């Protein structure tokens with residue numbers, strides 16, 4: 001099922017001023033490319049947005065992420081990004097500060113940043129064709145584990161330790177329909193990993 005857009009975690013939002021445009025400009029450029037490629041967008045029938053993008057910023061454990069329900073917007077600005085200032089994966093809790101509430105998938109991003117300080121950016125997209133093509137062919141989380149749960153954190157720990165996820169930077173969430181994650185040492189690397197696959201035709205299609 002498409003379970004996008006429902007905030008399962010406990011989110012504490014402190015409404016505040018946007019980050020500087022220069023702080024989010026590179027992040028936003030890649031978000032734009034992912035939106036154009038249809039990897040971030042909006043399920044019209046479900047009236048819910050999908051896909052989100054983040055970069056490490058500030059103190060250890062903090063990151064900037066696109067806001068909840070921004071997938072339908074063709075163009076974002078600093079008004080649509082928020083700093084996740086604290087998170088506790090075990091307690092399903094994030095605290096965010098900015099003009100918009102953090103994406104409902106912030107906990108998944110937090111989980112991934114907790115894996116390794118070398119991870120500087122996380123991209124989460126939805127694409128049915130890509131998901132079907134990659135599932136169980138690249139590192140894939142257990143189908144019984146839904147996104148936004150502490151169990152998903154353990155799944156990513158397992159993938160990072162036991163598969164080539166750390167090296168290739170792409171994983172499929174089997175328990176989150178159409179959901180794919182990429183990571184990188186920069187937002188460019190994370191975004192290009194997904195865009196690179198989208199551009200390549202696989203032989204067995």
Ligand SMILES: [Zn+2]
Pocket residue numbers: 004050051105124125126176179
């Ligand atoms: Zn998703």
